[in-house]
Amino acid sequence: MYNLVIADDEYEIRNGLVNYFPWEDIGFKVIGQAANGKEALELISSGDADVLLCDIQMPIMTGLEVIKEIYQQNSPVITVFLSGYQDFHFAQTAIKYGAKNYILKPTNFSDLTDAFTPIKKELDQRNPPPFQTKIVNQQSGSEHDPIIHKIKDYVKSHFKDASLDDAAQIVYMNPHYVSKYFKQKTDQNFSEFVFQIKMEEAANLLKEMKYKAYEVSEMVGYSNAKNFTRAFRKYFGVSPKEYRQLH
The missing domain is CATH 1.10.10.60 (Homeodomain-like)
Known part of the structure; x- marks a missing residue:
C-alpha cells in the first residue's frame, strides 16, 4: 500500500476524493489532505508520501510551484495534477517538472484508475527486497x-x-x-x-x-x-x- 496526499482548495472536491474513491482497491492509502500548496509541500516534506494528487490553481502556493520545489529537491514523490483548465502551458510546465499525469476536472472513476494503475506498477518496480540491490534484467547484447x-x-x-x-x-x-x-x-x-x-x-x-x-x-x-x-x-x-x- 502506497501513501497518497491529496491537495485541492475546493473542500467538496477534496473531500470527495479522500472519502469516496476506493483508493485501497488500487493499492493506495490517503495519509493527508491539504487546502493549499504550502500545506501540501509540508505534508510531502514529512517524508511519508509516495504520491501527490494536486490541484494546479491553489492559494499561497500553486500546484506548479509545489512540483517545481519537489523537482529541485530531487524528491522521489510522484505528482499527478488536477485542473479545471485545459491549458497547454499548464500541462507543458507540469510535464517539464516530472508530473505523471494531468487530469481535467470533473474527475471520474476511470480517469483516476487509469492514472494511478501505472503509478502503482512503477512504485512496485522501485522497491526491491530489503538489503538487496535492484537486479536489472538486461536484454542480450x-x-x-x-x-x-x-x-x-x-x-x-x-x-x-x-x-x-x-x-x-x-x-x-x-x-x-x-x-x-x-x-x-x-x-x-x-x-x-x-x-x-x-x-x-x-x-x-x-x-x-x-x-x-x-x-x-x-x-x-x-x-x-x-x-x-x-x-x-x-x-x-x-x-x-x-x-x-x-x-
Missing part, C-alpha cells in the same frame, strides 16, 4: 550497445544532476526516443537507472565513514536530507544510519 554504454557512463559520471535531456544530447538523439530506447535495451527506465546509481554511490560513500549522512545526501544530489533518507530506505530497506552500522 545491451552492455555492448555503444549508445547504452555512453548513456550509462554519463550517468555514472554525473549522477548528482544527471538528466534525460543531457543524456540525449550526448548521443545526439531526441529525449523521448532515448527514453524508449533505454527501456527497450535494458528493461529499466532511465530514471530508475539514475536512482540506482545514486543509491549505490551513496552506499559506497556511507561505508567510507568520513562523511556525515547529510553530506552524502548532498553529494548524490539530494538537497533535502529527509528525502534522501526516505529514498535510501526504499532502495535498501534500511536508513543510511542503519546501513552504516551494518557495514
